Amino acid sequence: MRAQQTMNLNKEQAQNIASVLTEALPYIQRFSGKTIVVKYGGNAMTDEGLKQGFARDIVLMKLVGMNPVVVHGGGPQIGDLLDRVGKQSEFIQGMRVTDTETMDIVEMVLGGLVNKEIVNLIHQAGGNAVGLTGKDGNLICATKMKMKNLAPELDAPEIIDLGHVGEVGQINTKVLDMLIQDDFIPVIAPVGVDKEGQSYNINADLVAGKIAEALHAEKLMLLTNTAGLLDKQGTLLTGLNAESVDxxxxxxxxxxxxxxxxQCALEAVQNGVHSSHIVDGRVEHAVMLEVFTDEGVGTLITA
Known part of the structure; x- marks a missing residue:
């Protein structure tokens, strides 16, 4: 009796695997050879199980013919190191004020600790990744961010100086094209440099969007700590376009x-990216579920 139950269980598991592969097949065929830019952040970067699952998803995408490009954040890790060295973190309108000393720590954390950990995770999962920042190969030409004061009652000028906080001026895709053609997975830290050689910390979502546009990517995927975009009743919204977003x-x-x-996701699709996705990074194998299944795990945005 027990042997029969085990046989039935094994048969059911095999059928489930076959069903999953059958559902994934048209997506594998459709996206083979296409570039998919994934912004990696939130819980997916701190939970050990989610980290391992993310790396396996990226390697699987590469193995079935897709070209994943990873852009990562690292705000919590930056905050932890600043605390350890006794430096107070200051935020204005959600943006970290980044003086020269803080910028040194940002580069150390993003371009060193976090970037190399992600590269190592991908290698452990059987992939072949190369870590770089926007300073490598002049990948990200940055400009200084000029933030408007949205709270005039505060004792601050109309334009707030955040220090070494930047925006993307231009993306030089030569180094990425070379890596992709040689079957490497680029892993990018969002640090840019201006024409005078000044380094800037740039929002990782913004960098991912601009890289997706420059590479004419099929998809932009932004991992976050929510189920996606929810309506006022808490229901997940998907299939959005510019009109519905407005x-x-x-x-x-x-x-x-x-x-x-x-806005970053919408701007990407308006500038040539086929689709953008706000993906629940708290779900195990979220990237694989969004790419290879009918239902997905987030909010889809198209032009």
Whole structure:
């Protein structure tokens, strides 16, 4: 009796595997040879199980013919090191004020500790990754961010100086094209440099979006710590376009930290990326589920 139950269980498991592979096949065929830019951050960067799952997802994408490009954040890790050296973190309107000393720590954490950990995870999963920052090969030409004071009642000028906080001026894709052609997986830390050689810390979502545009990517995927974009009743929204996003901003559904993320995703599809996805990075194998299944695990945005 027990042997029969085991046989039935094994048969059911085999059928489930076959069903999964059958569902994935058209997506593998459709996206083979296409570039998919993934912004990696949030819980997926701190939970050990999610970290391992993310690396395996990226390697699987590469093995079935896709060209994944990873852009990562590292805000919590930067904050931890600043605390350890006794330096106070200061934020204005959600942006970290980055003086010269803080910029040195940002480069150490993003370009060193975090970047190399991700590269190592991909190698352990059987992939072949190369870590770089936006300073390598002049990948990210940055400009200094000029932030408007959105709270005039504060004792601050109209334009706030955040120090070494930048925006993407231009993406030089030569080094990425070379790595992709040689079957490497680029892993990019969002540090850029201006024409005078000054380093800048840049929001990882923004960098991922601009790299997706420059590479004419099939998909931009932004991992986050939410299920995606939710309506006021808490229901997941998907299949959005520019018109529907504008309405959701107007009625207050999109606000706070989700607003710049949605705007980044929308701008990418308006500039040639086929689709953008706000993906729940708390779900194990979120990247694989979004790419290879009908249902997905986030919010889809198209032009």
């Amino acid at each position: 309405k959701l901003v107007e009625d207050g559904t999109i606000y706070g930290g989700m607003l710049p993320k949605i």
